[in-house]
Amino acid sequence: MNQITLLQAVLIAAWVGLLMSRAVGYSLLTMVQTGMATGLVVGIIMHNVPQAMIITASIQLIYMGLIAPGANLPSVVPLGVAIALPIALVSALSPEQAIAIAVPVALLGSYFNTLRRVINAFYVHLTDRFASELNEKGMDLSTIVLPGLTSFLLFAILTFVAIYVGAPLVSQFIKVLPANILHALNIVGGGLPAIGIALTLIIIGRKELLVFFFVAYFVSVMLKSLNVNMVVYAILGGAMAYLYVFLSKKQSVKG
Numbered sequence: 001m002n003q004i005t006l007l008q009a010v011l012i013a014a015w016v017g018l019l020m021s022r023a024v025g026y027s028l029l030t031m032v033q034t035g036m037a038t039g040l041v042v043g044i045i046m047h048n049v050p051q052a053m054i055i056t057a058s059i060q061l062i063y064m065g066l067i068a069p070g071a072n073l074p075s076v077v078p079l080g081v082a083i084a085l086p087i088a089l090v091s092a093l094s095p096e097q098a099i100a101i102a103v104p105v106a107l108l109g110s111y112f113n114t115l116r117r118v119i120n121a122f123y124v125h126l127t128d129r130f131a132s133e134l135n136e137k138g139m140d141l142s143t144i145v146l147p148g149l150t151s152f153l154l155f156a157i158l159t160f161v162a163i164y165v166g167a168p169l170v171s172q173f174i175k176v177l178p179a180n181i182l183h184a185l186n187i188v189g190g191g192l193p194a195i196g197i198a199l200t201l202i203i204i205g206r207k208e209l210l211v212f213f214f215v216a217y218f219v220s221v222m223l224k225s226l227n228v229n230m231v232v233y234a235i236l237g238g239a240m241a242y243l244y245v246f247l248s249k250k251q252s253v254k255g
Contacts, residue, residue, distance in 0.1 A: 004046075004086050009164035011045045016082045017156030020116075021148040035060040038078040042085045055088050056081055058095035059102045076109025079155065083162045105162070109155075116154055120147045212240065 017023075019033055031037065039056025043049035063077050084102035087093070093101075123142045130138030216237065220228075 004090055004163055006164065008045050008086070009160050012042055012082055012086065012163055013156040013160035015041050015045075016079060016159040017152035019078055020076075020113075020155040021151035023148060023152070033078055035063065035077040035081040038081045039085060042082060046086060046089050048089055051089060052085055055085055055093075055095045055098045059084065059099055062099065062103065063106075075103075075106035076113055077106050079109035079112075079159065080106030082159055083166075086163050087166075112154060112158060116151050119150050119154075123147055212244075215240075 015038065019038070035056055036053075039052050039059075040049065043052025043056075046052060059081055060077070063075065080102035083105045084098050087101060088095075088098035123146050126142035126146075127139055130142055216233075219236070220233070
């Protein structure tokens with residue numbers, strides 16, 4: 001595949017719009033508003049799920065320890081994945097080169113997120129008026145319909161233009177880049193995941209928990225030759241977490 005079709009661009013843009021408008025529902029928001037979920041959706045739309053997940057996993061590493069203090073996102077990861085991943089797939093970019101595209105796009109998404117809030121602030125005045133009039137339908141319009149529609153249009157249009165118009169340009173531009181520039185992108189992109197790992201270490205940086213990080217690392221190194229998949233690692237991690245919680249509770253009861 002060497003180009004993105006109109007239908008693919010529309011579907012990816014619609015997914016991002018639905019995601020940012022919270023149309024998928026708040027109960028699923030934490031699960032689907034991640035780079036991995038968007039990577040899966042884009043991989044299905046682009047008919048290349050394996051490579052899509054490999055690239056997305058590399059991007060997600062950067063944001064492993066990402067938090068949103070005061071619900072303020074420093075980067076909109078799904079947007080970065082939704083735009084960088086199709087470009088990477090059609091241009092045959094490496095995961096490291098895709099990271100170099102995804103990071104600034106995700107940062108740009110945070111500015112659009114701020115713009116969304118500024119626009120939504122105007123709807124507050126409508127809500128006050130409808131509330132004073134005891135107009136329930138009007139309040140539904142100003143608190144649910146209009147903010148959701150604003151978010152959908154804002155992010156869907158941005159995603160569509162970036163993918164359908166920008167992807168061919170980026171693809172052609174990358175083809176004429178000198179080898180040393182591409183090598184630099186690989187080096188920078190390859191080093192960025194260390195940020196996510198460092199953030200995660202800060203979050204779980206308690207001395208009594210660091211041992212689990214090192215155990216997981218050395219277990220993955222020892223089992224590398226066996227081609228163990230992530231499901232097995234997830235089961236092992238879940239079992240260790242359960243034993244830790246169980247033994248900690250047992251110890252606290254004795255104390």
